[in-house]
Amino acid sequence: MLLPHNPNAFTRSPLDRASLNRKDEAWLKKALADDQALLLPFNKGRPYLYESGGKLFLRWLATHVYELYADKNLPLIFLGIDKNGDPNFACEIGDPAELGDLGFFEELRPAAPRLEYDKLPIVGTARALFEWHGRNRFCANCGTPSRVVEGGWVRKCDACAAEHYPRVDPVCIMVPTFGDKCFLGRQKPWPRGMHSALAGFIEPGEAIEEAVARETLEEAGLKVKEVEMHSTQPWPFPHSLMIGVLCEVEDDKETVDTTELESGRWFTREEAKLLIAAKHPECWAPPSFAIAHQLLKTWSER
Structure with missing residues (x-):
């Protein structure tokens, strides 16, 4: 949602986060199956990119890649809806070689200055969420492994019913x-x-x-x-x-x-x-x- 000017990178995301839809599992499932839905792969926190004309771009793929190659032990994150009305997701790919030569995985910090400026908020959000999930796999209340719900924006503990939200x-x-x-x-x-x-x-x-x-x-x-x-x-x-x-x-x-x-x-x-x-x-x-x-x-x- 674009708000008043902010000069900093990783701000002014072009996506509608559609946060009200995160609790609707049926809606999320339908969105993932949408032919126009887009998936941004990551590997160990590194986004999938390609280079053209000396610049770097996000390599979006069809969401069926999630079923084929994603590490199902790691979150599938619903990022929001773009200006075309298409759902955007991100996931972790277990084996980078599975994607062939469509692009390459690159650390975000050195890549950021060469990336599409308006896409930095999207890739930054995904990376931060993956990092948070990696550090919060267990319930802080009782220590039981928690599970991912609400499109990757909440972790729920089935043992004590505690819900954990991403923190900054x-x-x-x-x-x-x-x-x-x-x-x-x-x-x-x-x-x-x-x-x-x-x-x-x-x-x-x-x-x-x-x-x-x-x-x-x-x-x-x-x-x-x-x-x-x-x-x-x-x-x-x-x-x-x-x-x-x-x-x-x-x-x-x-x-x-x-x-x-x-x-x-x-x-x-x-x-x-x-x-x-x-x-x-x-x-x-x-x-x-x-x-x-x-x-x-x-x-x-x-």
Whole structure:
């Protein structure tokens, strides 16, 4: 469902999730048997793709592939209905070789920058759901194996009748600013020169603004005095919701916690523009499909 503009990848899905139909097993069965229904195969969380003209595209297949080659021990997910009125599904394929040379399975994170932008919300939703199912096969209430219902959107425990719904992990991600410069950090595993926004999980009982202040203080020793909401981004690695903010801090006297970050540095507005354009002589920022890029871009253009 398309809502007001959001600049981030994995948002503004073109599908109608048709969530009211998930409980209707007869409807789901009929939708799967529809001649126009589409199936997106996955293998170990990797979507099925093909390449054309240097770009990557989702390789949709007919839904009879589910009966022939899907791993029936893993969920069949009803993703929604596309603009043509066709049902869209996703499943896990046990043996990639069964599909021949129609395409290839590729890790989503490196593939995302080259994928069809309007399809990222679809493939991201599917990947996040598969990841959640893989981590929640047993009832959290009594420990009994649970089963998949409602088109892959619920797990039900037949032993204690508990129902478990997919969860997302809220993460605050922020660019601290002071005057005409912003602070970015880098982690040791990152490629040389990469700097990005600060980030951290929001804790129970904590408001977004409080989490921003805590994480900024913990990671960089900077005290936040103002928080400005920017945008959000579903992030399917594994199943987070990134809550992006710009935050003004009291001063530029950072103290980097080296258990959290390897280092950090201030960038002027002009340097931030060079980062966004991938023209900075020493450093670089995350690509445009990451919310950190959009945060930095918004600030640099003010």
